[in-house]
Amino acid sequence: MKWTIDPKGSLPPSDQIAARIRAAVASAEIAPGDRLPSVRQIATDALVNPNTVARAIRQLEWEHVVETRPGDGVFVANGAADICKQWRDGEIRTRLARALEDARAAGLAQGQLLVWIGELIRDQEEADFRKQS
Amino acid sequence: MKWTIDPKGSLPPSDQIAARIRAAVASAEIAPGDRLPSVRQIATDALVNPNTVARAIRQLEWEHVVETRPGDGVFVANGAADICKQWRDGEIRTRLARALEDARAAGLAQGQLLVWIGELIRDQEEADFRKQS
Amino acid sequence: MKWTIDPKGSLPPSDQIAARIRAAVASAEIAPGDRLPSVRQIATDALVNPNTVARAIRQLEWEHVVETRPGDGVFVANGAADICKQWRDGEIRTRLARALEDARAAGLAQGQLLVWIGELIRDQEEADFRKQS
Amino acid sequence: MKWTIDPKGSLPPSDQIAARIRAAVASAEIAPGDRLPSVRQIATDALVNPNTVARAIRQLEWEHVVETRPGDGVFVANGAADICKQWRDGEIRTRLARALEDARAAGLAQGQLLVWIGELIRDQEEADFRKQS
DNA sequence: GTGGTCTAGACCACC
DNA sequence: GTGGTCTAGACCACT
Numbered sequence: 001m002k003w004t005i006d007p008k009g010s011l012p013p014s015d016q017i018a019a020r021i022r023a024a025v026a027s028a029e030i031a032p033g034d035r036l037p038s039v040r041q042i043a044t045d046a047l048v049n050p051n052t053v054a055r056a057i058r059q060l061e062w063e064h065v066v067e068t069r070p071g072d073g074v075f076v077a078n079g080a081a082d083i084c085k086q087w088r089d090g091e092i093r094t095r096l097a098r099a100l101e102d103a104r105a106a107g108l109a110q111g112q113l114l115v116w117i118g119e120l121i122r123d124q125e126e127a128d129f130r131k132q133s
Numbered sequence: 134m135k136w137t138i139d140p141k142g143s144l145p146p147s148d149q150i151a152a153r154i155r156a157a158v159a160s161a162e163i164a165p166g167d168r169l170p171s172v173r174q175i176a177t178d179a180l181v182n183p184n185t186v187a188r189a190i191r192q193l194e195w196e197h198v199v200e201t202r203p204g205d206g207v208f209v210a211n212g213a214a215d216i217c218k219q220w221r222d223g224e225i226r227t228r229l230a231r232a233l234e235d236a237r238a239a240g241l242a243q244g245q246l247l248v249w250i251g252e253l254i255r256d257q258e259e260a261d262f263r264k265q266s
Numbered sequence: 267m268k269w270t271i272d273p274k275g276s277l278p279p280s281d282q283i284a285a286r287i288r289a290a291v292a293s294a295e296i297a298p299g300d301r302l303p304s305v306r307q308i309a310t311d312a313l314v315n316p317n318t319v320a321r322a323i324r325q326l327e328w329e330h331v332v333e334t335r336p337g338d339g340v341f342v343a344n345g346a347a348d349i350c351k352q353w354r355d356g357e358i359r360t361r362l363a364r365a366l367e368d369a370r371a372a373g374l375a376q377g378q379l380l381v382w383i384g385e386l387i388r389d390q391e392e393a394d395f396r397k398q399s
Numbered sequence: 400m401k402w403t404i405d406p407k408g409s410l411p412p413s414d415q416i417a418a419r420i421r422a423a424v425a426s427a428e429i430a431p432g433d434r435l436p437s438v439r440q441i442a443t444d445a446l447v448n449p450n451t452v453a454r455a456i457r458q459l460e461w462e463h464v465v466e467t468r469p470g471d472g473v474f475v476a477n478g479a480a481d482i483c484k485q486w487r488d489g490e491i492r493t494r495l496a497r498a499l500e501d502a503r504a505a506g507l508a509q510g511q512l513l514v515w516i517g518e519l520i521r522d523q524e525e526a527d528f529r530k531q532s
Numbered sequence: 533g534t535g536g537t538c539t540a541g542a543c544c545a546c547c
Numbered sequence: 548g549t550g551g552t553c554t555a556g557a558c559c560a561c562t
Contacts, residue, residue, distance in 0.1 A: 008560095010143075027240035088239050093249055095232040100253050103225045104261075107160040110254065116226055117250060120233050121243065128237075145537060172550065182539050187551075195328070204546035204549050276409075278552060293506045305535065315554050320536075337534050337561035358502045359515055365494040366519050370527075372487050373426040376520065382492055383516060386499050387509065394503075407545095 001029070001037060003046035013048050017056035019091075022065060025076055026084035036066065036074040134162070134170060136179035146181050150189035155198060158209055159217035169199065169207045267295070267303060269312035279314050283322035288331060291342055292350035302332065302340045400428070400436060402445035412447050416455035418490075421464060424475055425483035435465065435473040 001024065005016050024030045036042070039057065043050040057074055060066045065080045103113050134157065138149050157163045169175070172190065176183040190207055193199045198216055201207045236246050267290065271282050290296045302308070305323065309316040323340055326332045331349055334340045369379050400423065404415050423429045435441070438456065442449040456473055459465045464479045502512050 023239060088241075089245075092232070092236045092239060092241060092246075093253070095235060096249060097253050099225070099228045099232045100250070100257065102228060104257050105160075106156060106221050106225060108222070108225060112222075113225075113254075116229060117233070120226070120230050121246075124233065124237050140538085147537080171548085183550095184540085184552095185538065188537085190550085201550065202546095203551080206549060273553085280552075289505065293504075304533085316535095317537095317555085318553065321552085323535085334535065335561095336536075339534060354505050355507070358498070358505060358507060358512075359519070361498045361501060362515060363519050365491070365498045366516070366523065368494060369491045370523055372422060372491060374487075374491060378488075379491075379520075382495060383499070386492070386496050387512075390499065390503050 001042075001045070003042065003048075005046045005048055007048075013046075014052045014055040014059070017042070017046060017048065017053055018059050021056070021060060022084045022087050025065060025080050026088040028081070030076055032076045032078050032080050034076045035072075036076070038073065134175075134178070136175065138179045138181055140181075146179075147185045147188040147192070150175065150179060150181070150186055151192050154189070154193060155217045155220050158198060158213050159221040161214070163209055165209045165211050165213050167209045168205075169209070171206060267308075267311070269308065271312045271314055273314075279312075280318045280321040280325070283308065283312060283314070283319055284325050287322070287326060288350045288353050291331060291346050292354040294347070296342055298342045298344050298346050300342045301338075302342070304339060400444070402441070402447075404445045404447055406447075412445075413451045413454040413458070416441070416445060416447065416452055417458050420455070420459060421483045421486050424464060424479050425487040427480070429475055431475045431477050431479050433475045434471075435475070437472065 068074045175186045198213045331346045438452045441452045467473045
């Protein structure tokens with residue numbers, strides 16, 4: 001699992017860690033029943049204080065995304081996939097909405113907007129394709 | 134002209150002011166030949182030091198977006214509209230690209246992505262329509 | 267590096283500092299790749315505020331005479347020598363033109379003018395020669 | 400007689416007025432025995448306080464360039480032409496010397512310097528010629 | 533240590 | 548009234 005935490009980002013580090021875990025669950029990188037890396041492991045990997053990781057885990061526990069089995073570790077909870085997918089979709093929609101709203105506020109013609117979206121998606125597909133081959 | 138400057142945003146205040154002015158020119162809120170509010174006026178409106186505004190204007194002057202006539206004021210330059218529209222388009226494309234990239238990275242199906250974009254645009258149109266009537 | 271800034275000269279101090287640096291590059295006193303004295307050092311040497319030096323450096327940066335590497339220092343850029351020589355030549359020509367123009371306006375005979383120029387150049391050569399030996 | 404006094408030049412206005420009169424005598428624009436315009440006339444023409452003109456005249460009197468005949472006016476003195484020519488030559492030589500010195504200090508090759516001087520003199524001649532015809 | 537930016541307040545120049 | 552520049556001192560970011 002890769003960790004890229006920006007200590008001065010708009011979100012505090014603990015939220016970034018929680019978000020990273022939710023994203024991993026949503027994209028099935030880790031599945032319900034899997035055990036997360038240990039708090040200390042995550043802390044060293046993410047260049048972050050273990051307390052920060054603990055806070056993130058507590059948050060996810062409260063959201064029923066993970067459950068900690070004392071003496072064993074932290075595991076992805078049963079309904080976690082749906083919860084995280086819903087969260088991820090909300091995130092993406094929010095970001096998209098902001099970008100589109102800004103474009104509209106800037107007086108951009110809708111046709112142009114759609115052309116750009118098309119171009120960007122096409123470019124991403126091509127980049128993907130090249131990577132795979 | 135409305136000013137909302139975040140003193141601790143990712144961009145320094147002077148850049149935020151420059152961006153706000155570019156956006157205003159791009160959206161024809163102010164047109165070539167118009168006089169900008171005075172440096173001191175902008176400073177008080179934006180809750181910012183006059184020096185900070187001056188720096189923004191210096192930048193815009195060297196981009197040929199404005200020209201200052203000493204003792205008279207700062208005016209939107211002749212070719213400014215094109216320059217600012219180009220800048221705005223770049224900004225929007227960058228934001229869109231980031232949002233789409235994130236969506237892709239999160240493993241979102243493209244069909245779903247397009248559905249959302251459609252919904253968001255439709256909702257904006259409706260909101261617009263309601264405003265006008 | 268010697269600094270003699272006149273706070274009330276016809277040029278503002280920041281321009282005088284920029285000119286001094288350009289001259290130093292043109293005369294190879296400092297060469298491309300060299301690091302300039304730190305902004306604060308120049309400021310104390312030239313009896314001027316660091317902000318004033320910073321403004322001069324900003325100007326030189328946009329003229330591609332220097333490039334600043336954040337946290338490291340300000341360095342003479344690669345093409346700087348040519349840029350500065352061209353600037354210096356323009357300066358000298360302008361001064362010469364003014365002096366000759368004044369001489370002409372004063373009704374001085376051209377023969378006399380050339381004699382003086384000859385004398386002055388000869389005297390300079392002699393002074394140089396004496397210095398070297 | 401034309402007056403162009405810069406109230407904020409490097410020389411104080413009274414010195415500028417004295418210099419203008421010396422130059423007029425040196426170039427024979429006015430000759431020994433001629434009466435100068437009245438102090439008040441000069442003052443209005445030069446946009447300057449009469450006291451300032453009076454101070455200039457006093458200076459010239461001390462240099463034996465003019466002599467005031469009470470109740471009659473101020474007249475160009477007998478030896479004035481030589482005095483003023485000498486003064487003018489000194490001025491021109493000084494300015495030339497400074498310009499040449501700067502050029503040398505800047506490391507300019509002497510050949511280049513002479514080429515420029517030649518070009519400038521030639522251009523002035525052409526401009527003169529065009530004016531006359 | 534380096535530069536970059538900001539604030540605060542002053543002075544000058546232009547109109 | 549307008550901008551432009553300077554000084555003074557503080558904070559941040561990068562190395």
